Amino acid sequence: MDIFLARQAIYNTENEVVAYELLFRNSNSNSFAGDVNEEKATIKLISNCATIGLSNLTNGKRAFINFPKGVLLKDIICLLEREEIVVEILENVNPTYEILTYLMELKNRKYIIALDDVVIDYRYKEFGALIDIYKIDFVATTKSERVIILNEIRKINPQGQLLAEKVETKEDYKEALKNNYLYFQGYYFSKPTMISAKDIAVRNVSCFNIMVELLSPDFDVDKIEKTIKSDVAISYKLIKFLNSASFSFVQKIRSIKQSIALLGKKDLAKWLSLVVISEMQNSNAEYTNNTIIRARFCELIAKEAKSSKESLVFMVGLFSNLDVFMNRSMKDIIVEIPLEEEAKDALLGCENDLSGILNLVKAYEKMDMKKVEEYSDKLNIDKKGLINIYIESIEWLNCLTKNF
Template sequence: MKIFLARQAIYNKNTKIVAYEILYRNSLKNTFDKNQKQEEATYKVMQNISSFGLNILTKNKLAFINFPEEVINSNMATLLPPDKVIIEVLETVEPTKEIIANLKFLRHKGYTIALDDISTYKQVEGFLGVIDIVKIDYKLSNKAERINIIKKLKNKNIKMLAEKIETENEMIEAKILGFDYFQGYYFSKPTVMESEDIAAKNRTIFYVIIELMKEDYDINRMENLIKSDIGLTYKFIKFINSAYFSFIQEVSSIKNAVMLIGANELRKWLCIISISEMNSNIGEEHANNIIIRARMCELISENKGYNDKDLAFMVGLFSDIHMLMDKSLIDVVEELPIGKEGKAALLGEDNIYSDILNLVIAYENMDEEKIQIISSKTKVNIDKLGEIYLASIEWGSKLLNINR
């Protein structure tokens, strides 16, 4: 499944890039789809940021992201890192009590708040005290109003950004008026970026959300539900290891990840996924077989008493992920937060996890010669493989039946 985003650079007075505005796109066509609801566009931007990687998108600079009223009031912004993201309040948002309270909450959490597409001072008044940046639209405003806004905000510790700058004269004027930041076609147009992603099953997401709504939700059931969906597992592991959390060590266990993120943040993330997902292009039979493969890797690892059965599961689950994403194996594996041993196994390097994976694949294909060689090397009892395989099928069937 192809995903798209666009970014447009934001410059300082020295014409150095200090941030990027991240924009919704649904194709390589560099325009916003007017039929797309603003809140859905923001959810898709948030989801696609996780898939692209925020630091890759922004080259480790700040990201301005548009937030309509519904998304601000949902507090979904807390899924993004406050030191890397600017909450850009759309011009359609009114300064209601609920909006102001939620913007205060976000500022308390460390987020910077910007007002978008401003043309008159009246649009700013209701937001005073909760905003840090005002973006003045050079297409919608006139010079007199721009001067008026800057004059009235001069001593309020608010930065000014001149947007939609298209000519040299506009750029010169904006610098003379004292703007801090600049954005527009004069400097650079938005650049569309394309990547591949895997869709998650909406039914799986639904059942995880239902489980999360219980006060005493079952962590084991949660783990099993997520494990039953390759796309959801991939997205979740990438999300938990994203820049927002900054864990010292990579997290590759679903159960640990669920415990670390907590029910509220997980519920928010799943809601975004469910809103933004398209139908999966992955063949159902293929996906089911991979889940069985992953479980078999896990059970073999557990049977032999190896340290990390969770990693064995991930190696099995992601063993064909490059085919599902139509990208090279090296590129996909590089993005996976599964540690050096897991990556090495997926790239075919010789270690215990690649041995387990190769043994399982050999068993799938009933390649008796390979089964004999690898079993001898790993000291896995061949007589146990049939039992493990049947147990894996049964486990997979139970999980997958949850979603039917």
């Protein structure tokens, strides 16, 4: 799978590149697709940056990244180093109490905040002194309007810095220099440059490494936090999931470490297993969903059989198609996963309690009723109740997918 983004240089008064604005692209066409949701575009952009490497994209300079309201209030910014980015507030984000409170938090955390597409309206005034850099649109404003805007900014926020954006002529540049703008961006200097990369190998390896770390007997919270934060999309889903109505935490989730502590090792490993499998590229949505349903089905059957191995058999069910997802033999994969030997044996087809449950689930999926009866008898459970357990597994998946 190819991933795309664009970057446009930002210059200082010495015509040196001091930063880049990173722009979402979903094809090799160097333009923003208007039918793409802004929130999804930002998440995808950040995910692509993580895949390629932010410092590689910007040559070690700061990255201006656009943030719509929805992503701001999810505090995705906490996943990004403050020394590497400028938080660019989109033009359609209104200065509500909720937004202003959050921006104050960002300021306290030493993030740099820029306001995008400043034009002659009330909006920029209500952000007060929270803005570090004002990006003034030279296409959407007249020269006289820009004079008014500058005078207002100097009244409300004398420390605010000015960035002239959409500078397209030499006259625009001269005007900006004369009025003490510090930064410049636009076609007069350079157009956005397309960047593309391959994502399949990186994504699958990343997901696999996360699962290996989660299953390690030496569960190091700091190491897990770092591993999760290396994939912004997964980190976002985790925070969004824990902030959902499914949990009754008094405080909102504000960090990956806090998420890990609140969810706990067992449930965290299970939830991340679902997300990781979902992120694998060599599968379609239906196949992925069926794998997740299989894992839950295995777990619930273990519970019905009064087994103490519910969590382990969940992993067995979830990993039962890992050879397909990873495009490798199960025998090779098993060597690299620190699962209990009993689980490894089950995945390799050896007979034990776990493989008995997995075999029952596979037989039920194929509606091989002869084998369903055989395995049900071995587990001492009523095969007539399997339909209800299967429906419960589907409903569980439906409930989960509402939250990520």
